[in-house]
Amino acid sequence: MTRGPRRKQQADTPTTAPGVSATAGSNAAGRNLFNPVAIRAEYALPAEAYAPIPDDAARSGVSDIPRSVLFVGRTSELDALKAAFTRAGEVVGHAVHGLGGVGKSALAAHWAGSRGEPVRWWITADDTAKVDAGLAGLARALHPGLAGLPAELETERAIEWLAGHDGWLLVLDNVEDPAHIDPLLNRVAGRGPVLVTTRRATGWHRHATTVRLGVLEPADALDLFVRILIQQGPRDTNGADAVCAELGYLALAVEQAAAFCAETGTTPSDYLGMLAQWPARMFAATSAGGDSARTIARIWRITLDRLTDTPLAGDLLRLLAWYAPDHIPRDDLLNGAADPPSCAVALGRLAAYNMVTDNHDGTLSVHRLVQAVARTPDPHDLHRHTDGIARARDHAAELLSNAYPDDSRNPANWPRYRALLPHTDALTTHHTADALSEAAAYRAEQGALASALHAHQRTRMAYERVLGPDHPDALTSRNSLAGAYESAGDLGRAIPLHEQTLTNRTRVQGADHPETLISRSNLAYAYESAGDLGRAIPLYEQTLANAERVLSPGHPMIATVRANLERARSASGPSS
Template structure:
């Protein structure tokens, strides 16, 4: 660098008495130098600056303090533990300490940083918007000017260099907040130059910091803090109706930005929390983009996440995956549900990119979580947002449905499949709850049917009925009245009516389905035989034993002919016929047929299949009816133990089996054993089933009788 004093043009005779010319770099001044100016030449350009800009920034430049930390909002709420954690992490002396606070856009990272930095005591506390490398340089240059205003005439890069030198020379006197960092590479040149000090980074990026900083994840507000924030903003000018505030904050996922903007909107428009919820449901796109007068329209969740998705979409599948995940429950989405979407490396890359920007969370068990507001926004079409086009959202919904169909186990009665069925239930409910019934597709109907079948098997009859009804309506609308899947849906709905103890609705529906099956599919089609078997069971439940026996006999004969002697459906028919003989008092046929059913089930299906367990309990009941308690009691006790081991203590079939065992104790003259068992079974029924479930009501009635014995 060359420093040169401005001087008049040389005239002849102006040489100095010594014969020396003024050399470059010398400063020549006569008398008082105050107010003199100098020329700085940099890259061929000259800049005029004052004398104090000639050397490095003085050590005492901070004076009584230099700070541009943003004012802390009056409504800042909560974050006590996060602030304490930051304070603890920044107590260690020595080399530069860097903390990177990451989280979803709008979670409150910048607000937390401002609140924490405002309470620090370093002489220099400087805030730099660091979303680009150029922004970092500009913020560093601004620090130089704040420390030494006379540097303003220098090029920005020189100012930044002066600031970095001052920071490096005074490591114990400063705190930097690098806000909204988009890439570690943007701040690495600065961090590499400062050997000490304190740096707090805020970023949407969760990954890429292991070489640069200790990461701190910032989550959404605690529910109570979210309500407090909403209350503070809403009531800043006086009391307001807060009814529904908790529900609104929950709907917004306790995201700080969304809660604050909703409260500001309510305060300005006179809208109450409940009314805001209604508007959010009716006009989501409008409400997500709405701000109060004077609010920053660029700081809505919709705008912030659009900028994030601009970056995420560069990774194949990432945007599509996020739109797909928007249709499931927000938490514990099984990662393997997405396996058919793309080859594993591509899917890994998409999920990794979304996780890096905190759009999703990948848990150690592989499951995924998405903030519910991110999901809601991703499901809401907006013609002006390239990431939220209506057709893309519709395609994502269809794909999300198809993936659930592929993942849901068809054999809902197998205990090995129950964990999977249970894990998928919340996502079925979320998917079907996020769109109106008229948008249901055949895939929607299939997943509703599968989940309803599992629910009925577990004793959850009310949601099973709702699922079967909706599945039937969807199939009738999309497939026509005679499609086999429509017939299957009508059969399943009738079965749930029967399970709920309503044979008056089950019988006519079964009869209509059977007639349609015989007409459309033929008398020997498996669906026809299933419906015929089920109708016979409904006749039995309605007390029409003559028709029940006749129809069961015909069904068994047809299944033996069509499916074979050892087919599982044939074994079911044989068991049902034996039980109907028992109900009709025909023990001469009930006993040998029940014994055969148990032997065949153990041989063909194995000892622990649900069908075998049922056959064992039914045979015990037949022995009891025949007065042979010596064989009935041990067989029933063994059967109950097997039910508890295989199906669990609270499964409806286990509870029904234990009820039967209590009845046998009572029949054997042991009310002291029957009553406690009835009481235990009733308590379990009331807890795991419902007060009005048919099994619960049966056990309750049996207990009343046992207590009077």
């Protein structure tokens, strides 16, 4: 906001219209300093343009508040705003902050539209230039005769009027930085309510209290989706609740998905399939007349653009995108992501823009749709290049694997295992990780054999797909799956897997490799469990001989194989 220029004090200084200059001239004797200036009528301004805005300018009411036809829910938030702005003796500012697309502007429009102030003015406040432009628009709405004045004078007239009158409210929408509106708030504080919407959670302590806005309630999200979908007539709404859930009840995403379905004739169930198969295209899709800059793919790109001075912030967001959306143990899963000070600064920046939530219990949360967009490559988005997403995925897998304790049998480690299991499941839904085998081992130890088998099956398929069937990690996962079948009593599946694993290990790693010795011993144990001692005992004998030859004398595997051999011989009777 700028102040107007000082008024000229010379009474005889001619006034000129914008674009018209006085022309200097003189006669031969030099007696005339200036010739009279002729002002063309089309450049002349009415006299009221040079006077303050009248006190009664708002008598007929002035408003540019957007209509909120499709507003749903938010009862508690509206009640909180109503209470905050009606406290006796207080006229304060409030900042509604939240993730981009969560519905901050819709809430502000609905609240402001229900108010009774004669002047209700909406200003898009991304930067100081837009704030000034919005104020200039208010000045012209209050006093049309101001049109034609320099914009900075219109802005100043609006601020002067606001500072000297009651009976107005302002909505400052999408404020990027509190500093952009400080000059305005400093001059009009106490005269009328000011509601700010922003992605920024911090920096408001000087002028406003904050209200965090979350996602829609499931029932409200479904109501919004269905209302948009059936605007043109009856439609198939089956699957609408599933779409809302998949979109994490984010207001903008629900609105755009419903509009897409309504326009294209897509059923909610088909939309869900498209979202799974072509996520990048669906995140960028809009209906006719929709704002392409406000798609769910782009709203967070704008936020990340603001964070380019902290590159680690984008790296951490892409990493966190591979875990479960809630209860991400910060100390465990970000241990080693970066040095602690840098990590703290980057997370602080993400939290300040509501891209992550830093919970009081030491965990982090990320909206599931933010995660989905962050791990979906887009060559046109510098924050979502394929190589960066792949690095983040692999780093997430490494950190998760390292976070698991070594001993799944130790009850002291079980709380940590339970905390990591949801993130293992989330990561392996999209990509494999070493951590899944650790999680499967814990589940087997807890007696959850069905879920352990499923986890081992997924691990094996993923490792073989990513690393190849002969990679040592793939062979280990196959051995673990065979052991899981054996624990479940399914020797018919366990034994062929053990045999295949031993054959591949012998070929790839050699007959005397410690991992090959383990596979041979496991196969012998499976034969013994099946009652086939004729095959079990020779394998035990071969394993023991090789282990005594290649391993140190005190190696625990030697004692284990020897004990198994003795048990098998005893079971076979004296003839053995």
